[in-house]
Amino acid sequence: MAQIKPRTLSGFMELLPARQVQFDRMVEILRKSYSLYGFTPLDTPAIEAAEVLLAKGGGETEKQIYRFTKGDTDLALRFDLTVPLAKYVALHQNELAFPFRRFQISKVYRGERAQKGRYREFYQADIDVIGDGSLDITNEAEIPSIIYKTFTALGLRRFKIRVNNRKVLNGLFAILGLEKQAGDVMRTIDKLEKIGPEKVRAILTDDFAVPGEAADALLALLAAGDPMAALEPFKGKNELFDLGVAELETVVRYMSAFGVPEDHFMVDLTIARGLDYYTGTVYETVMLDHPEVGSICSGGRYDNLSEYYTDKKLPGVGISIGLTRLFSVLEAQGYLNDALVTAPADVLILPMTEELSPAISFATALRDAGVRAQLHCEKKKFKQKLSYADKLSIPYAAFLGEDEIQQNKVTVKDLTTGQQQTVTAGEAVALVQAGLAARAGGTPIQEPEA
């Protein structure tokens, strides 16, 4: 038969089983963590009408989107989870209760040039709170605690949540007379960490006609050890600025009530997160030992989620984790905790007689007790079956030979320690359960010892 070479497209993550278990465990923790904060799961279609997805249109999106026709219909694959959310909320606005808090962990599609760390199909894990006309600042204050609790639950410790407020930035630009160049200035100060203050100053003054004084004031502010104190002198000069500072103060004030330790949180006035979408608090999250990865969880407050679909004003705040990319970073850095069970089963049952009923009954007893069991009845040598268990890191093997069956017992072997005991089925179930409980715990991410 003519055969086709099997392959998976480049830019598409396809994991081997043990890695997939690790990935799914992270997803499970995200779902749980988001749920604790009162977010409800959504699952919108991956395909939407192209005109719906491209309602905003323009730029990179149009180039990267997977767009195609089926029959007469112009279709496209979603490139993020925000646009489908905007559509969903506009479409179902009369059936939803506001504030509407949803999470969605789904694949999105971007036909970018494939390169290391870039995926064409990747998971985003998003949460958003959408208000009906207005949305209290508390929602913005709560986001860092969700980020903190989520990454901590995953097992990441050495990270920091950086927060800024777009009203502060925009107000500041107004105070310094830089409204015209606001976009250019923001893009330039965003590079501060990479290129340093001198180069930033040069670009600001030379390329964007920022007066030297304004550039110095800005750079001094951005370099301040205590940004909140450094903002004080600018108060009372611009309404937007004052409002932004008040919002930022509220966000900072409630951090400890929300359970975010001080060393995991900072105000960083250089963060802008793009030009035209966010209007209040903005967030980035960096791994302290891997700043080169960039932000692993970002987002912010916006004023008008669904403006392309409805006149209803729907302000919101949200964050997104690029999960596929994060997973590939964790894998590459050796941060995945390989000590957690990735085997497809807890017990591999090896029947050693022709009649299988006792082995099958034992498998049923294990499963009824919530223990994952696999029967291995293939015509293979005993040694091959044990090496199968070994290859899959299955924690226990159970043997049922004629002796065991006559005594109404089963021999259970702990494949890690090599210890084995011949006990009743009920005792075997309890023994395995106790062993599994002892192994449980531990988080999917484990940072290397410093």
Next chain:
Amino acid sequence: MAQIKPRTLSGFMELLPARQVQFDRMVEILRKSYSLYGFTPLDTPAIEAAEVLLAKGGGETEKQIYRFTKGDTDLALRFDLTVPLAKYVALHQNELAFPFRRFQISKVYRGERAQKGRYREFYQADIDVIGDGSLDITNEAEIPSIIYKTFTALGLRRFKIRVNNRKVLNGLFAILGLEKQAGDVMRTIDKLEKIGPEKVRAILTDDFAVPGEAADALLALLAAGDPMAALEPFKGKNELFDLGVAELETVVRYMSAFGVPEDHFMVDLTIARGLDYYTGTVYETVMLDHPEVGSICSGGRYDNLSEYYTDKKLPGVGISIGLTRLFSVLEAQGYLNDALVTAPADVLILPMTEELSPAISFATALRDAGVRAQLHCEKKKFKQKLSYADKLSIPYAAFLGEDEIQQNKVTVKDLTTGQQQTVTAGEAVALVQAGLAARAGGTPIQEPEA
């Protein structure tokens, strides 16, 4: 601003929040149930190279597939989970341990004409066991128990698993001299339930030149109250038939050890499941009160999963649940258990003072204890906030007014009973936990009382 009408494509299921929770709960149970049998999760890309997906080619698949180009690449969306599995196993054969047991619960895409109950994007929930050259009959015997335990865990009771064996059918056709017409005969007897034995006999003899005697023998066999006994007289005449009967006997023999009650299982010699793929045991599952729905879980044994990609012989057995369609049937029939919590949060916290720290700390305490909590700090009237909780069916509200804060307490109200108590935060957490535990239990599917 020019606006686009928000819409979701027809044939694409998009659920409201409470329904989505019910759907997700079913997925969660499927994952758990499949895991108990030692299946490992996979998640292959939704997009594959078109030549890979269409390696087998032909027929409805080519017409229905979503196919498009991006750059120079000819791409397509998967239309099932079997072809991606065949690719995966062929591609990763040296990294996998066989038998390879995987489950995948993912969306697939078929551009069919949209009609009631037909979806263009829908979830399949598949399990397969793939052997390396050979695969023991025990695997085929185990499948009905997985079907039984899975639907029982979902809460479905009134269903029956029907089993047949393709070797029996093909052997029988050989014995009756109907090898030439085997395909036509199979398609015709498949209609037995719908059109009755007389019409089937007429079609067999008139349209497909089946001798009257052979038709009578066949129909008598298919009508037999005890199919296994009815097969006896044909034994010893054809090797394939004898092998098939032996396999079927093995499958039946182990049912009780696998925990499948007799009334949930039957041998049905009319089941064929298509013409050219399955080679051994085949399965269908029907809802007793809704036979019109057809099979809700089907599959069978095949000999060569990846023949279009590799010379390696990979026999397997698998089943699939069309989850999106099943969910829509359950919804339409009123089978979804609306008594289970679908609210996004267990407790809605209503702070009644300017200073929010006590309310936030209480939210943090609840979440730390695993209770889903939402702060409602919007500037809305108290009554509006309670009606929000009501609309979302949130079980508890918690009030923190000045009195409560001064006493270091919180007032918790059970929104179902209307009872409220003012207690410490710790007591409140315990009280809510106990209440939630009492409400827990119950399955996502609840059949109406007979």
